[in-house]
Amino acid sequence: MPRVQRHRFLPEQVWIDDDRADGGYRSVDRRTDPDLWWNSAYGNVAVVTQVEDGLPHRLDPHWITPTSSASLPSAVAQMAAAAELAPGLKVLEIGAATGYNLALISEIVGQDHAVGVEIDPALATSARAALDAAGYQKATVVTGDGQQGYVPGAPYDRIVSTAAVMSVPLPWVNQTRPGGMILTPFATTLCGQGMVRLRVDGGQAVGPFVLPLEFMLVRGQRRAARFDELFTDEAWAASRVHLLAADPAFLDDRDALFALGLQLPGVHLGTKADGRWMSSKDSWAYIDSAHVFQWGTRDLFDEAVALHDRWQKQGAPGMLRYGLTVGVAGQHPWLDTPDNFIPVRTRSAAATDTRRR
Known part of the structure; x- marks a missing residue:
């Protein structure tokens, strides 16, 4: 690494994590702020080198989406x-x-x-x-x-x-x-x-x-959440509602989310002002402080609760206990050993075992 001069690969304008309380990114120009630019070039920081796929008309002075970088x-x-x-x-x-x-x-x-x-x-x-x-x-x-x-x-x-x-x-x-x-x-x-x-x-x-x-x-492989698209007045009126029987705090546990993410491909998670939401291609779940509202072909929150319970019974395994097998039969996650495939839920509330022999 000492033989490769990192600054030679950076553009004149870069973006770095902003240290302000509201987060976001800060633009750094070598011509107007050379000290910060050089410190970024040779600090142990990720330097964003492109935002918004290079489309400047989409830029916001602060809230931008990084699309390329010089990694940490x-x-x-x-x-x-x-x-x-x-x-x-x-x-x-x-x-x-x-x-x-x-x-x-x-x-x-x-x-x-x-x-x-x-x-x-x-x-x-x-x-x-x-x-x-x-x-x-x-x-x-x-x-x-x-x-x-x-x-x-x-x-x-x-x-x-x-x-x-x-x-x-x-x-x-x-x-x-x-x-x-x-x-x-x-x-x-x-x-x-x-x-x-x-x-x-x-x-x-x-x-x-x-x-x-x-x-x-x-x-x-970018995938956008469909919650705002699917969450209509009609869908809200037709949603299935029940009292919250499981603590949704597991939705903030990164180890749990990693395991659940392997088993719930295409399911997004987000936060609204007064609750959490989950969405897939054709379903959504909304969780407030006391109730769960679910709509579509799947009960997404119930699926997540069931998988979280199973994950806990397995000893709450961390990321390093998981692996993948990839081939013509598809992509299959496993736990501990390649012959121990874990079920993947894609369409219905019933688990779908994607293992193929």
Whole structure:
């Protein structure tokens, strides 16, 4: 890391976490605030390098949505260690962004063994320019959808994603050499905090969650909650209501939410002024201080309560006890061992075991 100058990969304007009480992000311009810009470049902080997918007309001076960044240096180092990089390994990075991480990978495996794919053409162009200027002309940067990998460079010994996924793309499995590894941040619509390390063999990828790191989602897997769309006066009048029989405090427990997120794909969680809400594609639940209102084909809160009870009976396992199996049959979460699949609920209140033999 001392050999790669991070500032050479940052644009003149960046955004950092705001230290004001209301949170949000603060714009930092190298030309007008050079001290803070340099401190951000070489501090152990994530530096946002693009917001709102580069569409300036959508910008708000304070409340912006980060869409690309130079990751926290300590997290970058943890990922490099977890990926077990070594000289001569061929590595595909998903989400080249600034090019900084690809330069670090190049230092370890060799420039001609490092390939980065970036979906945003402007970011790919700037990453290529930064890498060239920093002396990494042999590293490859291509513009494309990282979910599809990069076939011309396959097979790879490592696929390392610096963008989170909710579903590990099958092309990554197909483009990884047998015995190779896929390392990617993993998120759910309930909670995103896991880095999963998958070993590829026999046409499938299997492995545990190894780090509690969070990254932005790949663009093709962003999912918006539908609560505001589904929560109509008519739906409210037709909702099923009962007294609150379970403490909803578990909806604030990150370990519980990680486990529930694996089993309730597509279910979102949010907060309103006087309660909590959950929503899926066609259902919602609203929880106030005394009642639960549920509408649609599913009773989402009841499902979450049942899964939370089961999670407690299992000993309230943390993230590191879970893993994934990914192959042509789909993506299956498991607990402790790859043969112990956990049920996934997708449509009805009854658990659906997605295990396929």
